[in-house]
Amino acid sequence: MKKRVFIFLLSVSLLFLCKILIHVETTLPTWVSNIPPVPSTYISKDTPDNRNAIDPRNNGAKADGITDDGSAIQQAIDACAQMGGGIVILKNGTFLSSPLILKSDVYLKIEPSAVLKALPYANYPKGNTLQLEDTADYPQGDSPQPFITSEYARNFGIFGGGTIDGNGQDWWDAFEKTKGTAYPLSRTCLMYLFQSQNIIIKDVTLRNSPEWTVLPKNCENVIVSHVSIFNPPKAYNTDGINPSGSRNVYIDSCIIDTGDDNIAIKAHRAPTQNVYITNSTFYHGHGLSVGSETYKGVQNIYTFNCSFVNTDNAIRIKSARDRGSVIKNLHYANITMTDVGTGILLTMYYPKIPEAGVDLPQPIMEFTPFFEDISIDGLTGTAKYAGVIVGLPESPVKNLVLRNIKITAALNGLKVRNIEGIISNIDITAGFREGIIQEENSTLIQR
Numbered sequence: 420m421k422k423r424v425f426i427f428l429l430s431v432s433l434l435f436l437c438k439i440l441i442h443v444e445t446t447l448p449t450w451v452s453n454i455p456p457v458p459s460t461y462i463s464k465d466t467p468d469n470r471n472a473i474d475p476r477n478n479g480a481k482a483d484g485i486t487d488d489g490s491a492i493q494q495a496i497d498a499c500a501q502m503g504g505g506i507v508i509l510k511n512g513t514f515l516s517s518p519l520i521l522k523s524d525v526y527l528k529i530e531p532s533a534v535l536k537a538l539p540y541a542n543y544p545k546g547n548t549l550q551l552e553d554t555a556d557y558p559q560g561d562s563p564q565p566f567i568t569s570e571y572a573r574n575f576g577i578f579g580g581g582t583i584d585g586n587g588q589d590w591w592d593a594f595e596k597t598k599g600t601a602y603p604l605s606r607t608c609l610m611y612l613f614q615s616q617n618i619i620i621k622d623v624t625l626r627n628s629p630e631w632t633v634l635p636k637n638c639e640n641v642i643v644s645h646v647s648i649f650n651p652p653k654a655y656n657t658d659g660i661n662p663s664g665s666r667n668v669y670i671d672s673c674i675i676d677t678g679d680d681n682i683a684i685k686a687h688r689a690p691t692q693n694v695y696i697t698n699s700t701f702y703h704g705h706g707l708s709v710g711s712e713t714y715k716g717v718q719n720i721y722t723f724n725c726s727f728v729n730t731d732n733a734i735r736i737k738s739a740r741d742r743g744s745v746i747k748n749l750h751y752a753n754i755t756m757t758d759v760g761t762g763i764l765l766t767m768y769y770p771k772i773p774e775a776g777v778d779l780p781q782p783i784m785e786f787t788p789f790f791e792d793i794s795i796d797g798l799t800g801t802a803k804y805a806g807v808i809v810g811l812p813e814s815p816v817k818n819l820v821l822r823n824i825k826i827t828a829a830l831n832g833l834k835v836r837n838i839e840g841i842i843s844n845i846d847i848t849a850g851f852r853e854g855i856i857q858e859e860n861s862t863l864i865q866r
Contacts, residue, residue, distance in 0.1 A: 448796050450750050451723055471505025473498055475514070482512025487538060489517030499525040504574075509533040509581065517544060521569040521577075529581030529623055537566045540589035540629075543607075565611035565634075569618075576619035583625050585609040590629035591654050598655070606630040606656070612638050620646055630656050632677070637664040637689050647674040652703040654678035659704065664689030664715065671695075676702035681730065683708040686715040686744065696722040706732035706759070709746060711769045714786060716744040727756040733802070734762070736790060737769035740781065740811070743788025750793070756800030762826050763798070763806030763833065765790060765816060772809050775836060775858040780813040787814055794820040801827045805847045805854070810837035815860060821845060835861045842866070 473495040476482060480491035492507065492514065499505030504524030513534040521527065529535055537543065543563055566585055569575065577583075585607075594604040609628035612618060612635045619642045625632050626649040633648075635641050643660060650657035659675035662668045663685040675681040681701040684691055701707065706727060709717055727733040733756045736746060756762055766772055767788045790810060805828040810816040819840030824847065826833075832849035836858035843866045847854030857863065 448750070448752055448794070450721065450794075451752060471499055471502050472508055473505060474508050474510070480514060482509075482514050482533070484513035484515055484534075484536065486515060487517055487542075488514045489519060489538075492516055492535075493519055496520070496522055496525050496527070509535055509579075516566075518564040519567050521567060521572055521575050523572045524574045526575060527577045528579040529577065529583065531580040533579075533581040534584055535581070536584040537586040537609075537629075539586050540593055562605045563607040565608040567610045569612045569615045571614050572612075573616040575615075575617075576621065577623055578619065578621040580622050581624070583609065583623060585626070585628040585632075587627035587629045587650065587654060587657070591651075594655065608632070608634050610634065612636065612641070614638065616640050618642070619644070622646070624649070626650065627654075628657050631658045631661050633660045635660075635662050635665045635668065636687075638662075638668075639666055641665060641668045642671070643669070643673060644671045645673065648677060650677045652676075652678050658683050659701075661685060662691055662694055663687050663712075664691055665694075666690075666692040668694045669697075670699060671697045673699040674702070675699065675704065677704035680705045680708040680735075683710070684717055684720060685710065685712045686717050687712045688715065690716040690718065690744075692718050694720045696720075696725060698724045700726045700728065701730055702728050704730055706730045706735045706764075708732070708735040708737060709749065710735075710737040710742075711739060712742055713738045713744050713746055713788065714742060717746045718748050720749040722750070722754070723752040725754055727754070727759050727800070729758050730756075731760040732762075732764045733759050733798070733800075734795065735764040736766070736793070737764070738767050738788035738790075739769045740767070740784065740788070741786055742769075743767065743786050745789045745791065746793075747789070747791045748793075750796075751798070752794075752796045754795070754798045754800075756798070756802060759800070759802045761804045761806055762800065762802040762828070763795065763808060765793070765806075765808040765810075765819075767811045767814065767816075768809060772807065778812060780811075783813060787811070789814055790816040790819075792818045794822070795824065796820070796822040798823070799825045801829075803829050804831050805833040805849060808833070808835045808838055812837055812860060815839055832856055834858065835863065837861065838863070840864070 475491040475495045478491040480488035495507040500522035510530040597604045606629040621644045624647045648659045657678040658680040661683045681704040805826045816838040822843045828849040832854040834856040
C-alpha cells in the first residue's frame with residue numbers, strides 16, 4: 420500500500436492544530452474557534468510515494484563535511500522529479516553543499532543523524548546564478564543564490580528531524596566590513612520559496628542563516644511546523660520566517676531565536692492573507708512583526724498561545740507613509756512575555772516616531788497606511804515599556820480592542836496617539852508615569 424508522505428505530514432500538522440483549538444476554545448475569543456482547517460487543496464493526487472527514495476551517497480556524496488555534495492544531492496532531487504516524485508534522504512553525516520533547487524513532488528528528508536550545510540562564504544558561488552523575480556531586491560549578477568530555492572513548484576517539503584546550517588559566520592563577518600559603505604555585502608537567504616504551493620517544512624532545525632532564514636514569497640498553502648530556528652542575536656537581518664505576498668500560511672509549534680524579526684509578515688508585490696501563528700516561542704529577536712513593507716496590504720492574521728522571551732518587542736506592526744496599505748483583521752490572544760523591550764508596538768512612523776504635536780496631517784496618498792480591526796485579548800508579562808500605539812493624524816488606528824492585559828513595565832506604560840479603540844480589564848503597572856498615557860487624538864472607550 421502506497422504511503423503518501425504529503426498527506427501523512429499534513430494529517431499530523433492538522434492534528435496539532437485541532438488539539439490547540441480544542442484546548443483553548445473555552446478561554447479564547449470566538450475567532451479562535453472560527454479558524455479554518457488546513458485547506459483540502461493541500462492534498463494532491465500526485466503526491467509521491469515512499470518507493471522512490473534516493474540516497475545521494477549512491478550518486479557520490481561523501482557526507483564528510485569537507486566535500487561539496489551539492490551536485491550529488493541535486494542529481495537525486497532531479498531524478499525523483501523525473502520519476503514523478505519521491506524522497507531524497509540524507510542521513511549519517513554532514514553534507515556540505517552548494518545551492519540546491521527543490522522540485523515539485525519531491526521531499527527532502529534530513530534524518531536526525533544528518534546536517535545539510537552550506538558552503539562557506541569563501542567557496543560559495545558569487546553572483547546570482549538563478550534569476551529571481553524581484554530584481555530590485557536581488558539584482559542579477561550581484562546577489563548570491565539562496566541556499567535552498569523553489570520556483571513555481573508544488574507539493575514538496577523538508578522534514579525528518581535533522582539540521583540545515585547556513586554556515587553564516589563568515590557572511591556576517593564579511594558584511595560587518597562593508598556595512599555603511601556604498602556597496603554593502605549582499606547576503607543570501609537560507610531558504611527562498613517563490614510562486615510555490617503546498618509546502619511543508621516540518622521537524623527540522625535551521626541555524627546560522629546568512630540573512631533571512633525562510634522567505635515564502637507569493638506562495639500559497641505553507642505549513643511550518645515544529646521547526647527550530649537559531650541565529651545569533653547579533654547576526655544582522657537574520658529574520659526567522661518572512662511570509663511575503665503569500666496566503667494560507669500556518670506556523671505552529673516553532674522555536675525562533677534570531678538577530679532580527681522572529682517573524683516578519685510583509686506584502687511587497689502582492690497581499691498577504693490568512694496567516695495562523697500558534698503555540699510558538701520567540702527569543703532575542705525583534706518579535707512578531709507585520710511590516711514594514713506593506714504596500715499591497717495584510718489581512719487576516721491570527722496569533723495565539725505564543726511566548727516572547729527577551730525579545731526587543733512582542734507584538735509589532737510597523738509601516739510608514741511611503742510603504743503602507745490596509746492592515747486589517749489582526750488578532751492576538753493568550754500571549755505571554757518575559758523581559759521584553761516593548762510589549763505592544765504599533766506604529767505608522769517606522770522607523771522613528773516623532774514627538775507628540777510635531778507632525779501635521781498630510782494628504783492621503785497611494786501608500787498611506789491604514790490599521791483597522793486589531794485586537795489583543797490576553798497579554799501578560801514583563802517589559803521595559805508596556806507599549807506604544809501611534810497612528811497618523813490623517814490615518815488613525817481604528818477599531819482597536821485591548822482586553823485582559825496585565826503588564827508590569829519597568830519604565831513607561833502604554834502610550835497612545837491618533838487611535839480609536841475599546842479597552843477592558845487593563846492592568847498596566849509602570850515604573851514611571853501612569854499605566855496608559857493618552858496623547859493627542861486618542862479615544863479609548865472603557866467597557
